[in-house]
Amino acid sequence: MNIFDLFLTPPERRANEKIREALFDMNDPQSMEDRMRDKWNNTADVSWIDPEKPMVAISFDDGPVRPVNEASPAIRIQDAIAKAGMHATFFYWGNTYDEDTRAEIVRAQELGFEIANHTKTHPFLPQLTPEEMKAEVGFMEPILKGISGQEQFLLRPPYLSVDQVVKDTINVPLISCGLDSEDWNKATAKQMIDKIAKACENGSLDGKIVLMHETYDATAEAVEFLVPYLVANDYQIVTISEMFKARDKEMQAGQVYGECPQ
Numbered sequence: 160m161n162i163f164d165l166f167l168t169p170p171e172r173r174a175n176e177k178i179r180e181a182l183f184d185m186n187d188p189q190s191m192e193d194r195m196r197d198k199w200n201n202t203a204d205v206s207w208i209d210p211e212k213p214m215v216a217i218s219f220d221d222g223p224v225r226p227v228n229e230a231s232p233a234i235r236i237q238d239a240i241a242k243a244g245m246h247a248t249f250f251y252w253g254n255t256y257d258e259d260t261r262a263e264i265v266r267a268q269e270l271g272f273e274i275a276n277h278t279k280t281h282p283f284l285p286q287l288t289p290e291e292m293k294a295e296v297g298f299m300e301p302i303l304k305g306i307s308g309q310e311q312f313l314l315r316p317p318y319l320s321v322d323q324v325v326k327d328t329i330n331v332p333l334i335s336c337g338l339d340s341e342d343w344n345k346a347t348a349k350q351m352i353d354k355i356a357k358a359c360e361n362g363s364l365d366g367k368i369v370l371m372h373e374t375y376d377a378t379a380e381a382v383e384f385l386v387p388y389l390v391a392n393d394y395q396i397v398t399i400s401e402m403f404k405a406r407d408k409e410m411q412a413g414q415v416y417g418e419c420p421q
């Protein structure tokens with residue numbers, strides 16, 4: 160207790176305590192930075208979404224895909240979702256990014272999709288030092304900013320691998336998944352369709368973030384079937400940021416999200 164507080168009533172003491180805490184924050188750039196970094200500015204336009212209806216956020220990793228043409232599974236996926244007037248989230252890495260594949264990311268942005276970050280070289284983040292982590296995460300950010308004008312981008316950690324140091328170091332929300340298509344594990348289009356259709360039928364798909372990869376033909380085939388199927392079942396296919404904003408849920412930096420329940 161402060162010596163001057165001895166002459167104050169308990170409520171006055173508590174008020175003084177709060178003022179001192181606030182002053183301390185103002186003088187401590189680190190604590191200001193910590194509080195700022197928790198804020199995730201969700202700029203998604205959700206005017207087209209009915210928050211009462213079911214929704215799902217399908218997300219695709221490991222793009223852009225070479226070469227960018229109509230045979231690319233990534234372009235087939237973009238088209239299937241865009242034709243239905245729906246949206247999805249694409250997590251891009253530096254491994255295949257160049258002047259040519261940039262066109263795929265630009266196209267995703269123009270179709271109203273969410274473009275997001277999947278690091279530079281796809282490492283296990285917990286194996287890196289905080290400085291190495293920041294460099295990996297920082298590589299795609301200016302590229303994505305140049306395309307979208309956005310300031311911050313959701314991150315999908317490679318292999319969904321996260322520890323406390325990653326959470327403390329990365330200043331954006333960390334996106335896991337609530338339903339894994341297992342396309343990375345050689346799932347066929349039929350297996351992916353069966354798994355997602357079953358979740359649609361029993362209601363558990365609502366609010367889920369689905370993990371897929373835009374690099375497989377089987378995934379493109381599954382998506383071409385699933386988009387009209389989900390729409391026929393009254394599902395809205397939305398981006399991750401759209402889902403959280405439509406449901407009035409805030410995301411925080413350094414927190415891991417796999418779903419957004421109603």
Ligand SMILES: [Zn+2]
Nearest residue numbers: 220221317318
């Ligand atoms: Zn990946």
